[in-house]
Amino acid sequence: MTAIESLAACGVKASPQRVAVLDYLMEHHTHPNVDDIYAALHPDYPTLSRTTVYNTLRLLTESGVVQTLSIDERNAHYDADVTLHAHFICTACRTIIDIPLREAALDAMAELPREMQVESTQLYFRGLCPACKCRAEHA
Amino acid sequence: MTAIESLAACGVKASPQRVAVLDYLMEHHTHPNVDDIYAALHPDYPTLSRTTVYNTLRLLTESGVVQTLSIDERNAHYDADVTLHAHFICTACRTIIDIPLREAALDAMAELPREMQVESTQLYFRGLCPACKCRAEHA
DNA sequence: AACAAGTTTGTAACGATTACAATCACTCGC
DNA sequence: GCGAGTGATTGTAATCGTTACAAACTTGTT
Ligand SMILES: [Mn+2]
Ligand SMILES: [Mn+2]
Ligand SMILES: [Zn+2]
Ligand SMILES: [Zn+2]
Numbered sequence: 001m002t003a004i005e006s007l008a009a010c011g012v013k014a015s016p017q018r019v020a021v022l023d024y025l026m027e028h029h030t031h032p033n034v035d036d037i038y039a040a041l042h043p044d045y046p047t048l049s050r051t052t053v054y055n056t057l058r059l060l061t062e063s064g065v066v067q068t069l070s071i072d073e074r075n076a077h078y079d080a081d082v083t084l085h086a087h088f089i090c091t092a093c094r095t096i097i098d099i100p101l102r103e104a105a106l107d108a109m110a111e112l113p114r115e116m117q118v119e120s121t122q123l124y125f126r127g128l129c130p131a132c133k134c135r136a137e138h139a
Numbered sequence: 140m141t142a143i144e145s146l147a148a149c150g151v152k153a154s155p156q157r158v159a160v161l162d163y164l165m166e167h168h169t170h171p172n173v174d175d176i177y178a179a180l181h182p183d184y185p186t187l188s189r190t191t192v193y194n195t196l197r198l199l200t201e202s203g204v205v206q207t208l209s210i211d212e213r214n215a216h217y218d219a220d221v222t223l224h225a226h227f228i229c230t231a232c233r234t235i236i237d238i239p240l241r242e243a244a245l246d247a248m249a250e251l252p253r254e255m256q257v258e259s260t261q262l263y264f265r266g267l268c269p270a271c272k273c274r275a276e277h278a
Numbered sequence: 279a280a281c282a283a284g285t286t287t288g289t290a291a292c293g294a295t296t297a298c299a300a301t302c303a304c305t306c307g308c
Numbered sequence: 309g310c311g312a313g314t315g316a317t318t319g320t321a322a323t324c325g326t327t328a329c330a331a332a333c334t335t336g337t338t
Contacts, residue, residue: 015303015316034294049318054295070209070263073326075294086249091258100250109244110225110262115269119230123249124209124261130254154285154334173325188287193326212295214325 010063020045021056025066025080031087031096033075071096071124084121090129092136099125149202159184160195164205164219170226170235172214210235210263223260229268231275238264 003022007014020041025032032040038053057078060066069077071089077096079087084106086099101123112118128136142161146153159180164171171179177192196217199205208216210228216235218226223245225238240262251257267275 013315017317047318051296051319052317055317068212070212073207073209073215076212088251088255088257090255097255102248102250105244105248109241109248110264111239111241112227112264113269115272116227116229116236117267117272118227118264119266120264122263122265124263125249125251125257125259126261127258128256130252133254133256152284156286186287190288190327191286194286197327 006065010065012059012063012065017045017048017052018056018059020048021053022060022065022080025078029079029081029098031069031077031079033072033077035075037078067120067122069096069122069124071122071126086123086125088125088127088129090132091126092128092132095129097129099123145204149204151198151202151204156184156187156191157195157198159187160192161199161204161219164217168218168220168237170208170216170218172211172216174214176217206259206261208235208261208263210261210265225262225264227264227266227268229271230265231267231271234268236268238262 001009003019003026004014006022006026007018012018021037024037024040028040030036034050034053034057037057038048038050041048041053057066057068057076061068061078064082065080067079067082069079069087071077071087072094081098084101084103086101088097088099089095090097106121140148142158142165143153145161145165146157151157160176163176163179167179169175173189173192173196176196177187177189180187180192196205196207196215200207200217203221204219206218206221208218208226210216210226211233220237223240223242225240227236227238228234229236245260266272
């Protein structure tokens with residue numbers, strides 16, 4: 001599924017900027033923040049504005065093509081993978097890592113009252129990544 | 140367990156302000172934000188500063204007496220219940236509700252690489268609470 | 279009383295995000 | 309092709325939660 005197809009599939013009008021942002025997210029699984037995306041695209045789109053990156057990411061999130069992660073209290077991070085998976089953030093180097101989930105377990109785990117309508121689920125882990133853990137142990 | 144005891148138990152020196160903040164959190168399970176806490180305590184502690192509320196909550200979080208929730212992208216919310224449970228936020232009225240978890244299921248659910256050291260886990264749900272869901276259906 | 283260490287306070291700075299108004303790009307009827 | 313209309317983009321200014329900082333205050337000690 002290409003970026004243009006994804007946009008069409010959920011009724012978002014394509015524009016060079018929107019395609020560029022979504023393309024970037026689909027090709028980089030690094031959970032970038034707005035500045036990462038802006039810095040990466042700016043060389044190729046010299047007139048691109050940070051505001052457009054913000055607006056586009058909001059639009060894509062509302063359309064369900066992208067998810068916004070609130071795992072990092074400093075700023076939002078974005079992910080074009082909207083299938084169920086968890087995230088781990090390293091409190092030392094701030095890297096965000098995907099954690100696969102055993103799908104069935106989620107229902108077994110949470111006792112959600114039937115009358116509430118869940119629209120999204122996010123599972124976050126915080127701690128030290130292997131590299132930073134190792135570095136900490138040698139200090 | 141009283142607020143003063145909790146502070147002592149994890150080596151945080153007590154002060155009237157710290158006790159007041161922790162007391163408030165232990166008595167109100169509403170997941171308040173900084174302004175909620177400040178507004179609630181200010182009548183009784185007229186010299187209390189917002190900065191002190193911020194500082195205290197950071198200290199309490201670092202000491203493990205309190206957890207900081209990043210479920211609401213607008214601002215941090217705080218919870219004196221640090222036992223494992225999930226949170227649901229209503230995207231309409233912003234209420235945060237506790238969701239009990241079946242403890243054992245967490246390990247079964249996430250495939251965490253053994254080399255990473257998890258320090259905290261947060262499971263967030265977003266959607267419409269019963270009241271707002273009902274209101275939405277009648278509109 | 280003088281001092282040291284730690285805490286609180288008020289204000290200023292910071293930084294991420296949003297609001298807004300002007301400009302731009304594209305489509306459609308002429 | 310041409311101009312109006314619609315929506316997208318841009319740059320700047322404003323907002324707002326949070327943090328930095330330095331001065332004033334507390335508390336305990338000599
Ligand atoms: Mn991911
Ligand atoms: Mn809670
Ligand atoms: Zn790391
Ligand atoms: Zn609600």
